[in-house]
Ligand SMILES: Nc1ncnc2c1ncn2[C@@H]1O[C@H](COP(=O)(O)OP(=O)(O)O)[C@@H](O)[C@H]1O
């Protein structure tokens with residue numbers, strides 16, 4: 001069994017314009033290994049945040065379930081930490097206090113000195129040394145998101161859930177923080193499940209990219225392997241021979257095949273509803 005298994009998860013919400021329910025997405029089945037970095041891309045409204053919130057335990061699945069490390073994960077827990085796009089920091093707390101709050105809740109047996117050393121280490125990892133005593137109002141968007149990432153990584157959760165963490169950050173700063181995220185992930189090798197709509201970001205960071213069709217009744221139609229060796233950097237990744245193949249494939253999917261019900265990409269959907277596997281390394285597109 002995979003480390004994190006999203007098992008035939010469907011989600012229905014009450015229909016906003018009448019009776020009954022709307023199916024947001026159907027039959028999402030994803031198996032993620034320990035230490036993998038998996039990204040979901042899809043158009044706005046297809047249900048990416050809903051899926052991430054189900055994994056986080058902040059939302060319940062209508063059908064199916066989430067299994068983490070062999071046990072059903074229902075309800076929130078410190079083993080699954082979310083980084084939101086709107087940062088979600090405590091405004092009255094300093095940078096140091098925001099991170100320390102999370103560390104103390106994850107490691108209640110630690111002494112104040114242990115907590116302090118740990119927080120200081122993560123503040124340095126995201127380049128916030130010197131800003132320890134600032135409050136969120138005094139920080140730029142990029143700095144706030146660095147606090148959010150440091151807070152999430154500092155509790156060393158089994159799974160990190162990132163919901164478009166760079167959506168509110170300008171393009172130049174975003175690139176810098178993406179590289180910091182790579183650095184942190186290289187040392188921690190957390191299992192990461194990330195939502196984005198930035199194709200280049202997904203290729204830079206991910207082992208695999210899941211492509212979701214438009215809603216309602218969205219599906220995870222394809223699973224693209226990013227066959228580019230690590231370590232990666234923004235500068236070297238674009239020279240890789242697979243880079244533009246992967247990028248073009250995803251953009252074609254988003255432009256032409258985002259509606260459900262048709263044929264997806266160049267492969268054929270497996271009978272089981274599992275996503276089509278796309279792997280440019282083996283020059284194959286296969287079902288299964
Ligand atoms: N609590 C809710 N109640 C009713 N509908 C919701 C709720 N949360 C999300 N939705 C609807 O579910 C769909 C998917 O939303 P969301 O997961 O936020 O999409 P995405 O993150 O891909 O943009 C949208 O149509 C949204 O309006």
Ligand SMILES: [Mg+2]
Nearest residue numbers: 048049050163
């Ligand atoms: Mg969203």
